[in-house]
Amino acid sequence: MENEDVNWAACPECKGQGKKSRGLSKKMKLRYQNELNLFEKSNSEGKPPIRPKAHQHSCSNCLGSGLVRVANRLVADAGTFPHVAIIGGGIGGVALAVACLHRNIPFTLFERDQNFEARSQGYGLTLQQASKAIEGFGIFSLQDGVVSTRHVVHTMEGKIIGEWGIRKWIQSDAEKYEKRTNIHIARQLLRLQLLKQLGGSKFVQWGHQLVDFKESENQGLELTFQTKNGMKKTKADLVVGADGIRSSVRRQLIGDEATPLRYLDCIVILGICPLEALKDIDDSLLDSATVFQTANGNERIYIMPYTADSVMWQLSFPMPEEEAKALSVLGTKALKEEACRRIQWHKPIPQILEATQESEISGYPVYDRELLTSEMLQKGNSVTLIGDAAHPMSPFKGQGANQALLDALLLARAISLGCRSSSEWKKIGLREKVLNEFEVEMLARSAIKVKDSAAAAEFLHSDIVLYESDEPRGRCLKKKDK
Known part of the structure; x- marks a missing residue:
């Protein structure tokens, strides 16, 4: 299904969830009832049995997207749902706004830019789990998205030590297995497509830097913003921090001391190179469908399609934190010189680095944070976090945007189901009605991604990356752990 200028609403059959319950089988019901009877006979000693969850299947009415077409843009139902203040207009924040729009949930999206x-145009990202979830935002084909069908790993001399992907495993019928590929897209292009679903930039409150927020038990929250016209105050029922790794919402909610930035002992230098700058180079690695990486146990470069006519490269290597900060401050010229000095490897890598314009280069030290706990987030009765604000991670597993999209969809669906009656959520509170369950699921799902991404920051710059196998780097470590 191609993207069209249509309006979407939550599917009435599955209530916007994309899935429907099959119900509990007689066997599961009987087992649970027996366990409950035993618990009651023991005078409720120990832990009560947990009611099993029914198996779910994809909703046939919306084909699993959770959305159906409607004639007109939905009007927010302020009488039923809480008003959501979304702090941060990056991918996660805009995605949450879109998901709220589709469910009649009133929202205001604030962005400091x-x-x-x-x-800036920013770097590219790879949609993995979220390549299916993106349909939950009304995007059924990613314009300008590039599908990769081959992944190759080299030594710095150019020897292939690993290769996988459709073209290796299923050469005869690659199109049939497109669902098993990754989609690469420029971050800003994905953000733009989400904004289009929202109705355009006019639905964003630009130039709003959050200063603070105050919760009151019965009157929601009061937020204060710095704008070009001075301080501005507004109210909301729920505040969602989608404002990145240095989230101001997170800082006010739990403080930086509890989970400070954690340096992962390496720096990343990024660049975007148009293929036309390499027109004299004939190399199968530059076919706009191949991802390749090269490493020597210290430096590692990863190159992927950025658009149909450009590639993005990501060079990373260990460096003391203060040196990494100093190098990033020196600017794009120094970053490019450092990259070219370190990487005199097989073709076409030196040529790509040399042809990249300084204006298309950036660099930064790599950080994440210790994992949050549900108890930390419970400090806010009507405040929560999503994306990098909740679970920042290194870029080496390509999971940041994926997790932010999944968070946004999960939260909007939780609000939609949990707040069908305004009197009920106002009486019980959003934390009990929505946030506790949402945060448990979000933190459990993202925790393994944070850990794997931190581990990748270490093993991608060690001899492990040179392990010869036709599989992603680091998978051998998981085999050994088993």
Whole structure:
């Protein structure tokens, strides 16, 4: 299904969840009832049995997206749902706004940038789990998205030590297995497509830097923003921090001391190179469908399709934190010189680095944070976090945007189901009605991604990366752990 200028609403059959319950089998019901009877006979000693969850299947009415077409743009139902203040207009924040729009949930999206163009083009990202979930935002084909069908790993001399993907395993019928590929897209292009679903940039409150928020037990929250016209105050029922690794919402909610930034002992230098700058180079690695990486046990470069006519490269290597900070501050010229000095490897890598314009280069030290616990987030009765604000991670597993999209969809669905009656959620509170269950699921899902991404920051810059096998780097470590 191609993207069209249509309006979407939550599917009435599955209530926007994309899945429907099959119900509990007689065997499961009987087992649970027996366990409950034994628990009651023991005078309720020990832990009570947990009611089993029914198996779910994809909703046939919406084909699993949770959305159906409607004639007109939905009007927010302020009489039923809480008003959501979304702090941060990156991918996670815009995605949450779109998901709220589709469910009649009133929201306001605040972004500190003055406009969409204020942010640089940014680097590319790879949609993995979220390549299916993106349909839950009304996006059924990613314009400008590039599908990779081959992944190759080299030594710095150019020897292949690993290869996988459709073209290796299923050469005869690659199109049939497109669902098993990754989709690569520029971060800003995905953000733009989400904004289109929202109705455009006019639905974003640009130039709003959050200063603080205050919770009151019965009157929601009061937020204060710094704008170009001075301080501005507004109210909301729920605040969602989608404002990145240095989240101001997170800082006010739990403080930086509880989970400070954790340096992962390496720096990343990124660049975007148009293929036309390499037109004299004929190399199968530059076919716009191949991802390749090269490493020597210290430095590692990863190159992927950025658009149909450009590639993005990511060079990373260990460096003391203060040196990494100093190098990033020196600017793009110094970053490019450092990259070219370190990487005199097989073709076409030196040529790609040399052809990359300084204006298309950036670099930064790599950080994450210790995992949050549910108890930490419970400090806010009507405040929560999603994306990098909740679970920042290194870029080496390509999971940041994926997890932010999944968080946004999960939270919007939780609000939609948990707040069908305004009197009920106002009486019980959003934390009990929505946030506790949402956060448990979000933190459990993202925890393994944070851990794997931190582990990758270490093993991708060690001899493990040179392990010869036709599989992603680091998988051998999981085999040994088993």
